């Protein structure tokens with residue numbers, strides 16, 4: 001019988017064979033030990049995203065769900081979610097994000113130029129973490145002096161050991177990051193700027209159903225600061241590294257991208273589909289739901305398994321193959337529906353520019369397998385070290 005526990009190392013190392021078994025033999029899977037259901041087929045995952053009334057986010061979006069206690073955007077349900085999303089949504093529209101391209105390109109060049117002729121470097125440490133961290137820090141107004149600390153604490157928030165049910169260090173790291181960012185919020189009160197946090201400070205959200213509006217308090221703003229700082233760099237860092245591995249395994253496609261950069265946008269979608277940095281989205285049922293003849297009772301944890309949905313052969317032909325020419329009508333790697341990734345346009349821009357600048361300087365590279373290291377989290381999948389030899 002298939003066992004799906006995302007905290008088990010062998011599953012985290014390569015979840016795709018287990019996902020296939022789930023889709024074929026247990027599309028509504030129940031894990032008794034951790035008490036959660038898992039939906040693994042594309043159509044079921046998509047339907048879950050499109051029905052936030054039935055699949056609530058308010059109990060957290062991970063299996064352990066510890067983030068539910070904090071006022072993050074991602075754990076809000078309608079109607080509250082609508083108002084909070086509206087405030088930040090206008091900063092991250094494709095149009096506004098497109099204006100950032102020259103800045104992103106300049107940062108990418110600054111990070112990569114020192115390694116031209118150097119023979120090699122670590123993609124994660126030197127590039128894929130730093131690029132999105134620099135960009136989101138500029139948008140949020142995080143001073144250079146604390147950016148490294150923000151990254152180290154974010155890593156600790158995401159990390160899980162195999163027991164996972166008591167992520168004590170993650171709790172502690174949230175507290176430390178809150179302390180650090182709350183200080184910046186207080187500074188912003190006396191000295192507002194044109195950053196996203198100052199914008200949230202100035203904006204009002206609906207307080208209750210009779211239409212009363214309110215401003216967010218410092219504590220609430222600090223949590224939203226944590227959310228943007230964390231989500232704004234940890235995931236892009238993983239996507240770029242996963243893509244570097246894909247193009248090492250498929251050198252013909254890498255050569256095509258070197259010759260023709262207009263193929264990059266679709267290549268980025270394929271990177272998102274092939275090895276999604278966010279492997280599942282947690283939900284909580286608000287009523288009994290019947291799927292494929294199985295009833296999931298109300299008040300149960302359900303995970304929408306993104307990584308499986310994007311490998312569902314019912315939706316994608318030869319899903320294990322990486323193919324930059326694959327026609328991708330839609331995928332769920334950035335979520336779907338009301339919680340569709342707020343930073344989707346930014347993530348796409350950063351990844352496209354990252355590969356444009358990387359392949360321009362290093363059209364040929366090899367991964368040094370002995371140095372590759374994986375991070376282990378709850379739903380985030382990716383590498384913490386990826387040395388390449390650039391010749």
Ligand code: HEM
Pocket residue numbers: 057061073074075085092227228231232233235236239276277278281282332333334335336338339340341342343344346347
């Ligand atoms: C490749 C990079 C990224 C991936 C794979 C990714 C993935 C996702 C996914 C799957 C969701 C939906 C979560 C759910 O339905 O429960 C989401 C939501 C979110 N993402 Fe991203 N993300 C990325 C980059 C970013 C960036 C750069 C930002 C910074 C602005 C960001 C901020 C957010 C926020 C705030 C939410 C919550 C949105 C809401 O609840 O309305 N993400 N992301």
